Amino acid sequence: METQQQLDDFQARIDAGEKIEPKDWMPERYRQQLTRMGSQHAHSEIVGMLPEGNWIGRAPSLKRKLVLLAKVQDEAGHGLYLYSAIETLGESRANMIDQYLYGSAKYSSIFNYPTLSYADVCVIGWLVDGAAIVNQTKLAHCSYGPYARANLRICKEESFHKKQGYEMVAKMAEGIPAQRKMVQDAVNRFWWPTLMMFGPHDSDSPNSEELIKWQIKLNTNDELRQHFVDRVVMEAGAIGLTLPDHDLKFNEETGHWEMGEMPWDEFWNVVKGNGVMNRERMKARRNAHENGAWVREAAQAYARKKKLSREKAS
Ligand code: FAQ
Numbered sequence: 467m468e469t470q471q472q473l474d475d476f477q478a479r480i481d482a483g484e485k486i487e488p489k490d491w492m493p494e495r496y497r498q499q500l501t502r503m504g505s506q507h508a509h510s511e512i513v514g515m516l517p518e519g520n521w522i523g524r525a526p527s528l529k530r531k532l533v534l535l536a537k538v539q540d541e542a543g544h545g546l547y548l549y550s551a552i553e554t555l556g557e558s559r560a561n562m563i564d565q566y567l568y569g570s571a572k573y574s575s576i577f578n579y580p581t582l583s584y585a586d587v588c589v590i591g592w593l594v595d596g597a598a599i600v601n602q603t604k605l606a607h608c609s610y611g612p613y614a615r616a617n618l619r620i621c622k623e624e625s626f627h628k629k630q631g632y633e634m635v636a637k638m639a640e641g642i643p644a645q646r647k648m649v650q651d652a653v654n655r656f657w658w659p660t661l662m663m664f665g666p667h668d669s670d671s672p673n674s675e676e677l678i679k680w681q682i683k684l685n686t687n688d689e690l691r692q693h694f695v696d697r698v699v700m701e702a703g704a705i706g707l708t709l710p711d712h713d714l715k716f717n718e719e720t721g722h723w724e725m726g727e728m729p730w731d732e733f734w735n736v737v738k739g740n741g742v743m744n745r746e747r748m749k750a751r752r753n754a755h756e757n758g759a760w761v762r763e764a765a766q767a768y769a770r771k772k773k774l775s776r777e778k779a780s
Pocket of ligand 1: 502503506507508510511514515541572573574575576590594595598601662663664665666670671672673674677687737
């Protein structure tokens with residue numbers, strides 16, 4: 467039973483900007499919400515390796531292959547930081563992974579779109595990593611210590627991802643007409659799905675109020691989306707690319723770029739598992755998990771053997 471006093475003391479700690487650590491008392495609902503959101507974040511990083519991994523063997527030069535290989539490997543690392551952080555809330559990694567591969571846990575909608583050309587990889591670096599940074603820079607200051615620290619580390623690597631993406635997009639944008647066409651086409655296809663990464667409008671976001679009260683989220687979905695749009699409009703203009711939103715216009719009064727209405731039906735369709743690539747992504751992840759069972763068993767057997775020999779020696 468949680469007493470009102472416990473809840474009030476907890477809220478006072480949050481309001482004072484204190485970090486909550488794994489052994490501290492916390493409301494059960496705080497634990498559940500963080501486990502839900504943080505584990506979905508971890509799953510997204512892991513699924514997120516698939517669209518770009520598809521292009522490692524086909525990147526146009528050794529340099530581009532090396533950069534892409536390093537980036538995709540970083541995403542695996544981000545997944546691991548996040549699973550480790552969320553495990554401290556009491557949920558086992560095996561359960562979280564089970565929930566996502568065979569249960570109802572979600573992962574980011576953006577990874578259910580195909581990567582049709584190499585320009586898609588460049589645009590993912592610029593836009594998708596760019597959106598992830600806007601979101602995660604805030605999460606790096608969230609109230610739960612392990613999740614905040616994991617996001618801080620992720621952001622350092624993610625900012626390299628974004629820079630390499632923008633550099634590639636800029637190079638293509640100043641290339642021959644076929645390259646400019648290819649990169650503009652990638653921007654056109656990824657623009658709206660990238661904006662959907664920030665989640666539904668605030669009025670349709672059932673979790674935001676609670677998450678903001680507990681400083682798990684520091685900003686609403688719409689606030690972060692706006693921040694991202696304001697930044698990207700300038701970046702696109704600087705390299706001569708257009709964004710596929712005819713309603714995009716600058717509001718002198720607010721100082722923000724107003725955007726058109728997003729294709730929300732498409733968003734909910736993808737979230738419900740009916741996007742172009744949902745089934746293929748899940749199949750690839752389940753296969754990888756099942757085919758990797760022997761590696762996990764071998765690693766556990768090795769750890770057991772090491773433990774036994776340490777115990778014998780002491
Ligand atoms: N996709 O009430 P809200 C990356 C669900 S990492 C799918 O607003 P909330 C790195 C939501 O779960 C990208 N589902 O939810 C990378 C909820 O359903 P539930 C991932 C979505 O939690 C780059 C329902 O809709 N980042 O990209 C989405 O307050 C390049 C109602 O929504 C994170 O996960 C969506 N886009 O806010 C890797 C960051 N949006 O669970 C490779 C942490 C909403 O109640 C290459 N997460 N839903 O059944 C967050 O900041 C938040 O969870 C939001 C959603 C903002 C995503």
